[in-house]
Amino acid sequence: MATILIVDDTPENLAVLNGLLSPLHRVRAVNSGQRALQAAASRPRPDLILLDVMMPEMDGYEVIRRLRADVATADIPVIFVTALDSSDDEEHGLSLGAVDYITKPIRPAIVIARVRTHLELKAARDLLRDHNRSLGEEIMRRMADNLQIQDVSIRALARLAEIRDPETGNHLRRTQGYVHALAMELRSHPRFAAFLTPHHIEVLVKSAPLHDIGKVGIKDEILLKPGRLTPEEWVIMKTHSRLGYLAIEQAEQDAERPIEFLSMSKEIAHYHHEKWDGSGYPEGLAGDAIPISARLMALADVFDALIAQRVYKGAFTLEKALSIIREGRGTHFDPDVVDAFFARQDEFVAIAARHADADAFPGISPET
Structure with a gap:
């Protein structure tokens, strides 16, 4: 099961999202920006974060800035879930690195569909990353083998003169x-x-x-x-x-x-x-x-x-x-x-x- 982190300072909103997503995913819920950063950096690492924008002390915009600045959390996809529904607000959220923007009041079918889509995208990215890493390691192994063969061949050729x-x-x-x-x-x-x-x-x-x-x-x-x-x-x-x-x-x-x-x-x-x-x-x-x-x-x-x-x-x-x-x-x-x-x-x-x-x-x- 994928792990989803829900961040919202309103208990009612946390309850709604938790009830909607917990039958399908492993859900963790926190009620502040600071706790969100701590949860994002801990195990199990979230596969997706649903993040409220308007929160006291640290709003959602600051949270995503800090997530993106930390190499451990920079790749976690973030969906903003907020009552701010102007196009400027959405554009600002996306410019900070959010992958999607859902406005309140939430519609269950929309939330489930968006969550599923972004989890599938993340799974595909992770698979590609792991494949590229494995491919890179294989290339390095083959290069090392080729260099070793080259070195041995050089010495073998040189030994011809030495044997004489x-x-x-x-x-x-x-x-x-x-x-x-x-x-x-x-x-x-x-x-x-x-x-x-x-x-x-x-x-x-x-x-x-x-x-x-x-x-x-x-x-x-x-x-x-x-x-x-x-x-x-x-x-x-x-x-x-x-x-x-x-x-x-x-x-x-x-x-x-x-x-x-x-x-x-x-x-x-x-x-x-x-x-x-x-x-x-x-x-x-x-x-x-x-x-x-x-x-x-x-x-x-x-x-x-x-x-x-x-x-x-x-x-x-x-x-x-x-x-x-x-x-x-x-x-x-x-x-x-x-x-x-x-x-x-x-x-x-x-x-x-x-x-x-x-x-x-x-x-x-x-x-x-």
Whole structure:
């Protein structure tokens, strides 16, 4: 049964309406505006309110204003029941949010019909609201599932490169953390703020693990060579950035619609070996011509390579790695990115320690 709240300061009117509606509905009756507000906010919440206008202390107009101002009662439909029968009075009541206007003396058939109509409308609105809420929750669940699948797919693809080069270990997790740290430090910098929005930072961090996906196309005798590469081998090794770019571009073309993280992944894979002074590869880009995503990845990648032990080199001490990064300011790296790195130096060390491979970072520990 629906719950109806009747508000009228005249006992006779309350008795008439109560006798008319109680056989069909659960009826609550109060005789003042203040009690009406209390009853409307209590359980069971009314499905409909029949409200007198002319009451002492707080009239019906003030009652409906307060009902509409409270989020808990704002959606309860209100029908004015009053002796005021001018069109101006009716217009005023409706403008305040009443759904209907019944004049006294009441006619039972009219009251019952209006009440039934507005209860049916409210039930329909409630059903639609609940359906929309359920639909929204289902959409959120599916989006979360899709994002999880996307994240797992990204990591699976990135692992292809890692499997080919097992000594990189947790390199993906570390560089992802480094890129996030740099982005958070630079997000309010005038040169970076327009790009490093919260959404772009999220996409950037998600894209970072694919930076070396092109290494799957490099032969083992070059990729895993335990020593310095010959000039000819180095030329081949450098093609991994182009190979990564082409692989992700093909994935983009196969997609039915643009996928933002693929676009940024392609950018990072292609350009993260470019240098600020133009001496990098594959295009020899310089300065701001290098995408911001690639500039952040460049420093993250180099720092991790310096402090990690690889088949072709030992791990540098933290002090040596910091010195190399500092020397690369304005030549290898964007100067502002280097400044951001040193502002977050402790965070970089903590990330390296958190995702350290066994015996990889002799100069770094959680206490460093």
